[in-house]
Structure formats: C-alpha cells, structure tokens
Amino acid sequence: MTAAPRASRLRPSGLAQAAAFVAVLVVLPIAFPAQWLVNLFIFTAMFAGAAMAWNLIGGSAGYPALGNGAFFGVGAYAMAILTTHLGVGGGYLVFAWAIPIAIGTAIVFAPIARLLLRTRAAVFAVLTITLLFIGQTLAYNLVSLTQGSLGMTLPSPSFPAARYDQPFYYAMAGLLALTMLFCWGVRNSKLGLALNAVRDDEDRARGLGVQTEMVKLFAYCSSAGLTAAFGAIWAYYISFVFPGFAFDPILSLSVILFAFLGGVGSLSGPLVGALLIVPVQQYLAFRFGASHLYLIAYAGVFLLVIYLLPNGIVPSCRQYLTRLRRLRSGPTAPDASLLVSNVTAGKSQ
C-alpha cells in the first residue's frame, strides 16, 4: 500500500456531500409541505442534532455522558423564562435566542464540567445522571422562576396555520447543519485528534503532551451548549415546558442509542441512527398503538444489536466495504481480519 499523506483538508467530494446535505435540508419541507411531515422532520432534525452533540463528548472523547437531557432542559427553560419573564415577544426573532442560550449554557456549565471531568467511566456516568435529576429538581422547586410543577406556557407565534411549522423546521434544520459543521470542524482539527486520543487512552495522551483537560472541557461544554439550543427551539415549538418533560431521560438515552446504532464516534453515525429510528418510531407509535409486549420486544432487539451489530451501522458498513475492496484487490494484508475487532474497541490494554 503506497502511503499518500492523508488529506484532511476539505476534499471536493466532502464539499459536494455537504452541499447535498444542506440542499436536502432546505428542499425537504418544500417538497413535502404537509404539516404532519414537517412536524416529523422537525423532531427528526432535533434528535439527530442532539445525538451529534452528544457524540462530541460521548463518542469522540469516549466519556459516557448519560445526562445530556439536562442541557436540553436548561435550554428549554431558558427559552421559556426569556419569552415569559423578559417578554421577548413571539415571532421569528425568538429563534435567534437559541444561539445566546447555547453559548450561555456552555459558559455557565464550564466550571461544573471541569469538576465532572475529574471523574471517569462509571463514576462519570452516574454523576451525569444526577445532573439530570438536579436540573429537574431545580425546575420543580425554583417556583418563582419556573412556576414549578405547573409548568410554563410559552407565547405561540402568530405564523399562518398552513405554514406554521416551517419556521420551526428551518430553525431546527439550521441548528442541525450548524451542529454538523461544528462536529465536522472538531473532527478535522487537532481538537478532534486530541479527543480521540483521550478516548483511546487518556493517561497516555497526557503523557504525549495533549491538553486533555482543555479538550475534554471544550467537547463537553460545546456538547452541552448545542443540546441546549435544540431544547430552546423545542420549547418554543411545543409551547409548554414542564420539569418532567424538559429534563427528560428519554432524550439522554435516545441520543446514546441513536449514536450506538449508527456508530459511536463516527461523524455521520448518530445522524444515521436518528434518521432511521425517529421517523419510524414516531410513525409507528401514531399508526399502531403499543402494548407491554413492546418492552420485551425492545429488550430482544437491543440484545440483538449488541450481539450482532456491536459497532453500529456506519462503521460496520465501512468495514464491510473495506473488506470487500481488499478482497477485490487480492489478499494483500494478512491482518485484514484484525481490523474488525480493533477499530472501535476504545482501549486495548
């Protein structure tokens, strides 16, 4: 194999992919203007974006963050408080608030993240779960700010009914594109390399002069901020926040499952996972009810994924393609089979 330096610059094909991605995002609600479809696109974009945001800390850095729903809740409540207490009126301007909310969340969260990131693995996982409960408890109990268990209603904008969902869609899609761009940027920068080094062997990375503390902090805070932005738009769309809904473990876990299904750590994995599951699940829940058998079915499917597709869809496909290509070009590398077991196994000591 002749080794050409790997070009990590923006290749033409990458540019084309990005353009196609944006084009699809823009055209989607024009091609399928039915409100219920746009509604479906909104939530799909939201979950996909949140999953990608989770991937920054959970995938790239390999830190098992189980409480990203907390940031979603913070974003949702920030939006609710801004629109009701400060009277930031309805309309299009409200969407813009998602950005300051994202940045604010990231900054406010930074000191907490710094403390959290001193722990690892299971301890980190459990602490991030408590983050969610702490957020929820605060939302229940800081009644003067959040109206506690009554929840808060946000002012509904006066968009025309026939096109009501479009602005929300474009806000979500724009945020998704932004998240994609951000993740792509991180991935193709030294930051991404440093994060992957942390994932593989954090102590070793430190011993190689990698600023592990700084890159972890950056990844977690940006993950938090982006998630909060999605929460903010969600709150505006749903027009009602309630502690149990806004601080939602569903979100925390869904994003992880999307990432796992699609492929943890890969750029498009979480996106693929969300694109596959969200529409199907929303549609099925709508079309066919549910029964307790689903719990059992769920456990079954989950176990099947773990035992049969442990690396996720995107890496598995990629491996399959690589192997196919190798086979075509003849049996060159004796260690081709080794590739399978080692690519995603974070640590091999």
Next chain:
Amino acid sequence: MHLFVQSIIIGVLIGGVYALLASGMTMMFGVTRIINFAQAMFAIVCAYLSYSLFTHFGLDPFLSVAILMPMMFLFGYGVYTLLLRRLGKAGPAMALMVLFALGIGAQGVTDLVYGTNTITITPSYANDSWVVFGFQIPVIRFFAFVMAVAVLGAFHLIRQHSKLGRALRATSQNPAAASLLGVDVQKMSAIATGLGFAAAGAAGPIYGLIFPFTGNSQYDLLSKLLTVMILGGLVSMPGVIIAAVFLGVVESVIAATISPDWSSFSFLVALFIVLMVRPQGIFGGHRMQGALW
C-alpha cells in the same frame, strides 16, 4: 428532637435493605467489573414472586427468601455464563447495557403477568409496630433490617472465611495473577454474579413488604443503588454498607425535619461534592481507568 431520632431509626432500618442490594452489586463488580443495572429490577421481580407465593400459597414473604435466593443465584450464574462472558473485550460497558436490557425485558414480563397497578404485600402483621422508649418501630422494617444484616453477615463469612471466598477476593484483586494460581476466573465471575443476584433475591421480598411497588419502581431503586455504590467506592463492601445506611438516614432526616422536597436533592448534591473531592468515593481505592466504551 423526638422526631429527629425517630427519623434516624426509620433511615437506619431502610438503609439495611439498600445495603443488601448494593453489596450484591459490589460483590459482582469486584470480580467482574460489571455494574449490574438490572439489580433493582431483579429485586422487584423477586418482590412479585414473593407476592405470588404469599397470595397463592400463603407463604410468608420472609420465608420465600429461602426459595428465591438459590433461584436467583442459579439465574445469575446462567446470565454470566450465557450472556456476559461472551462479550469479550468490550466487556463491562456492553455488559452494563445488556443487563439494563434484561431489566427492561423483565419489566415487560412483570407488566404482562401482574399488570401495572401498584402491588402491596399485606401479611397479618403489615401494620404492627412496637413502641420502644416512645419511638415507633414498625415490625416489618425491623425484621427486614435483621434479615438484611443476617444475609450480609453470611456474605461476609463466605468472603472472608472460605476457600471460595479467597478465590473470589484473589480474582477481584488481580484476575491475571489469580488465574496463574489456578483460579478459574470465569467460574469465579459467574459465582460472583450469582451471589450478586442472590442478594436481589433476599432483598426483593422485603422491599415489597415495606413499599408499594410496580415494575416502574426499579428506576428509583436503581438510581439509589448507583448512588450508594459510587459513594461507597464500588469495591469496598463496608464502604457500600455505610453509604447505604448514610443514604437512608440523610434522606429520612431531611424529609422529616427540613423538607421532603429537597431530601433526595441534597443527597445528590452531597454525592456530587464528595466525588469532586474524592473521585474514587469515600471508602474506595478503586479508580476507574479509561473510557467506558
């Protein structure tokens, strides 16, 4: 003051049940490095089984422990041998998810069999209590505590004073060295898993006696157990027991004297702070290395 002492009594008595469950998880974690995310659900399953044994055969829930513990041991042994050991390298992280899935599947089964309504086990002595120096001691909670202590004591004896216990401890300290010394590490892991599950078999019926429960109760219980485990330092049995009793007392005292609204919250914050200062937990020496997946 009376209320303060009363709430401490309540807290200590309930802390015993958490201690029993959490020490099962610790036992399993020590050897396998797997956190049993299904411990709470398996305890609930045992509560259901005990409920059935009580309603259909009149078997006292405390006695049903004698059936459930061996049963759960075999179940745990089987789960490790058939499912967990096959995970290989990605082991502990994936095992955690496998167990969580098992827990959810188990809830699917109990929802199907028992429905989703709250179950209360009400033996004749359900609402009896003693008054000692003016303090209420509910009979059920007292016996639950005694039972928890007895089972914990048995675990301790097994661990410290038997050949099996020595092999278990060796494996948990250094699996590679243990296997060089002829210890069958996989078998020890399966046994540890079995013992961990057996703790759920013992604690489930008494949990069901004390609290009304449904399949959904597993999540609250699980979050408590995780907190206790982390605070106790994951591998330290005494640490986990103390943490469990501490959790029971703190929650109870705050709920009774300050505000029930903030009791869990204050505990979480305390956990948070403790771990900031000592990431390995108050009592533990085990610091998790590397990423979880």
Next chain:
Amino acid sequence: MSALLSVQVASKSFGGIRALDGCSFDVQEGSVTGLIGPNGSGKTTAFNVITGYERADSGRVVLRGRPVTRPDPCRMYRLGLARTFQQSRILPGLTALENIVVARSQPWYRLFAQRAPAGETQRAFELLAEFNLVDYANRPAGVLSYGQRKLLEFAAVLMDQPSLVLLDEPTAGINPVMKEAMEAHVRSRNEKGVTFLIVEHEMQFVMRLCDQIVVLDRGRPIACDTPEAVQDDPRVLDAYLGD
C-alpha cells in the same frame, strides 16, 4: 557532561510496600543510561515518578538543574521528557500516522488547526519510514503486532524532539530482528544528541548500549557505574541472586 535529570531522595509507598526508598540518581546529558534491578526493585515506579504519572511521597525531580514542581505527564513531556511503557500504550483507534502527529505538543490555539497539518504529516511520515511502518500509516494502530506497537510508540515520542527519552523494557517480547532495529534506533538518536534512560531485563542489550548503569534494589540505587564495573560488582550479583 552535566546531569540532565536527577532524581533526589524520592520515596513512594503503596500500602506497606516501599517501591522507592530515598532513591537518588543522575542521568548525564547525552548518555544512554540503563536502569536495572530485580523484579519489584522500583524501576517502573521510578519512571512513573519522573514522568509525573505518579506523585512521589517525598523527594524531587530536577531537570537541567531546575526542580520540577508538581510533575505531571503533560508538563514533563512538554519539558522534553518522553517515555514509553512496558506494555506499549499506543492509541489503538487512531491511525499510525495520527499516533505520531498527536504527540506533537502545541500551544492551545493550535488545537483549532487541521487534524494533521501538512508539515507535521511530512515529519510523521519520515518517522514512520525510519521505523519501517509506512504501510500502516493510514490504518488503525490497533492492527499492529506487539513489536510494531513498541516501534510506533518509540517513533511517536520522538515527534516532539525530546531531550530525554525513557524506554521501559523496549525489547521485551519482540523478535530478535526487531530487537536489533530497536538498538539501531536508540544509537542513531543518541548520536543526534538525545539522552536515553532505559529499563531493560535483557542484559546483553543493556551492556552493549549503555554508557552508564544504575542498579536499583528495593527502591534505592545500590550501584551507579559503567556497564563493566556494574557487571563485576558483588552487590549487584547479590541483589539479583538474593532476590
């Protein structure tokens, strides 16, 4: 020659065991120094203390005459002090190329630069070529064999042009051909002025390569001399035999 690194009365205990017990020794600039001793004599602990992976209970590490306060792996590396591990610790999910690029220390704002900038890629390729690993440049390092991992780890720590490299058992478990390669690499680097501190069990390797040898026993140096002198030292023999 002046001492590039000196360890001064460092002590470190684990539970009741004193892994380092008032340990002091120097590593001369430009030398290849061997650190030997029976199993459990504290060699790896010494490495860990020097590179900041473990905090010494007492004592200090002096680099170029300046004591290092609060040694930390990241700081020590940036001060020009790099190490490898007994069980080589490469980053298995990164490509071989990235394993080397990542070891280039940089100011924080460079984190926003490209993942593998052309200049660094170029340099990494040179290193890979030197260590005969070019074929694996774009493949995950996890696929490398045990010996290749050792080479890659060695290559990686050279990326930042360190002044002192600590090698922990560089030849353990690798085949003789690779052993020779390893020896050649050490020599060539040493000629370019890199100082080495090597923990090694294989005595012939040590004797051939080292200018000076420090013998540890029970956490403290019992001899510090040329290979020939150490070989004849009865205390050293005692330490090994009495073990």
Next chain:
Amino acid sequence: MAAARGSRSPWGQNPFGKGVTAMRRSHTALLRVFSGAAGLLAAFGSLLLAGPVGASTSSKPPLVVGISMSLSGDFSPLAAPQLNGYRLWAQTVNAHGGILGRQVVLKIADDASNPTQAVSNYQNFISGDHVDLVFGPFSSLLTIPTAPIAKRYGYAFIEPSGGSPTIFNEHLNNVFFTQPAPILSSGNEFASYILSLPPKERPKTAAYPTVDDPFTSPIVAEIQQRLQAAGIKTVYSKTYSTETVDLSPVVAAIVAAKPDLIVSGTGGADAVAEVNGFIQSKFNPKYLFFTGGPDDPSFKNQVGASNVNGIFSTGDWFYQDKTAGNAAFVKAYVAKYGGTPATIDSAAAEAYAAGQVVQLVAQRTGKVDNATIIKALHRGTWPTVEGNLSWNAAGSPNGEDIIVQWVKQQLVPVYPPAVAVTSPILKPPWGG
C-alpha cells in the same frame, strides 16, 4: 377522588417518581426508540393485512375521531380507563345508528406519555389524516401543548382530563373540559364542608402534606388558605417530590405535629402509604382527606377494609349519580369491561361525557363540524354522565365537585348536601 383521576398524579399508579419518573421515562425512551425497529416488520405485515378500523356499514362516510392516548409510558395505567370510556361511547353510539347516520370510528395513537409524540399525533390526525374531530389526550400535561394545535386548525378540543388552571389561562375558545368543575373546586367544597361544621366539632389544627404535582398542590393550597383564614391552625405544611418512595419520614413528622385534620395531596399509592403509616404509628386524626387514592378500586384491599371508614376524598362523578345516561353507562361499562360499578374509574365517565357532548351538539344542531361544535358549546348546558356541563369562554366548567367518604366500607357522596347520599360520619378508630 373521582375528581380527577384525570387530574391525579400524572405519574401513573405510582405517584412517587420523578426520579422514578425520570428514570422510568427512560424505559419509555428505550422502548420508543426500539419499538420502532421492533415494530418495523409487524408494521409492514399489518399495512398489508389491516383494513380500515371498524369499517362503516352505512353509506354515509364515517365520523373519524382522532385521539392521542398514553398507551405506554408513565401515564398508561391511569389512562386506560379513559380509553375504555371513549371506546364504550363509540360502541354505544354506533349501536344506535351513529351520529347523524355516520358511524363513529376512533383513531387511537400512542403518545408514550410524551408531549413530543402527542404533538406529532395531533398534527398527523389533523393535517395528515384530516380526521373529523379530535378528543383530548390524558392529563393536563399533554393537553396543554396539544390544545393550541387544535386551535390553530379550528378544531374543537373536547378534553376529559386537562383541568389544570394553566389550560384555562391560555383562553383558548376551542377547549371544553368535560368535568363538572375545574380541579380547584374540589378544595373549595371540602373547605366549605369543614367550615360548615359546628364550632365544637371543627378541627383546631391541620396538617397539609402534598405531593409536588400540578393537580394536588393547588387544591391543598386552596383548602389551607380558607381554613387558616377561618382560624384553624396549620401545624404542618410541606411538599414532597413525586420521586419520594419512602413516606414514613413524612408520616413521622405529621404524627409528631398531632393535627386534628389532615388534608393530603396524593395521587394513589402515596395515600395508601400514608394511611398505613398512620396505623403503624397508632395515630388517628379526626378528619382525614386525600385528594386522590381512596377512590382507587384497590384502596380497600391495600389498607384493609376495616381501616377505610371515615376517610374523605373528592370526585367529579359517582356511579350512583342520577346524571344523564349514567345508569346505562354504568351497566354497559360493567358488561363490556367486567368488574363492579364501584370499580369504575371516573376517568371513563369523563371520556364518555366528551362523546356525549358531541352527540348532543349533533342532535340539537344537526351538524357535527368543528365550528358548529365550538359555537354551540359556549351556550346552554349539556346533560352528560358528568352532570349538566357548561363552560366559560376559556373552557373551564361552571359546576362544582363532590366530596365523598368511606361509610360502612362503601365510598359514597356526602357533600354538598344536594348530592349527598348520606351525611358525613365521624372517623372511627383504625380497625373500627
């Protein structure tokens, strides 16, 4: 309470559980995520096999009603009776020839107790499937985010279980809550009852524990405010979070305060836990009121039949009510779903009433379009199993709730006197 099973704890049978809930919602999450994958196959199968639900026999097009229900997730145990009520109504009305000759077809979608899915469901119903009508989902928490969608498309939102003040504060003119009173009313009634007692029998001290829940704490606060103003001393007033599993510290604190009256904001199992706690503590308050729980069919078994007497609760519906069509409803319900009249959950009646309202509009106006329904319901009174309903401009009903009490091991209406079957009794000792 009969009152609002709908307005009971949103957390399902186990009212404890924010942590619970939080985590428990997680299973729902996992469930939802993977039910997608799991159901794919089944879905394709059913797409091929399933015909339209309940194919119409008449020549007129069916009247399709879209309803999002919490078939899974936190609310599912509590939502089940509401769905039963809807289904029973559809069956009954179809047996009598449908509405204006159109057979009623219910389209039920699962929202997994989650607002995101509930919003999607109503979007799908209205803009995708173009259903004729929509009825409300379970609980205020899902009604609040979904009502504006119906409003946007000009649909009437007849909803049986969203009685929280938040909904009426939105001033949506398409919302109609099919219970006789908004939830705050039940507090008012109980306070009135206590204040109607002769001074000698009136409690001197009162304790007010409540779960932190939008449907209980406002009721308790309302009662506390009125009783305090009347000079009844508050000796305990605390909120516990929905995640509280162990209520014994709360009970210990109440017992230590020795109140004459306990007004407890509860959802179900926490009422059982409190009663058992009082029995264990050998503490017998003179008056014991729970906002929810004592009306639960399993309450008697769980606290022991000999312990129920004298316990108060509140309700919006009662199986002995002489309201419009109630006898037939009770009979049909027991025939269809089994059990006894006493075990019928009021949520079923509330849902049934939603259907009755539509039926009445059709009868009176000869039309069933949404504009007509909205216009018609803002005037006049509408006799249903829930009583004679009428609404203000924001959809809040104008009636009042009923206070019920366990008397001779039966739960009966005791206040206000107009609807009382018997007069309230003094609480006997436990076991008496």
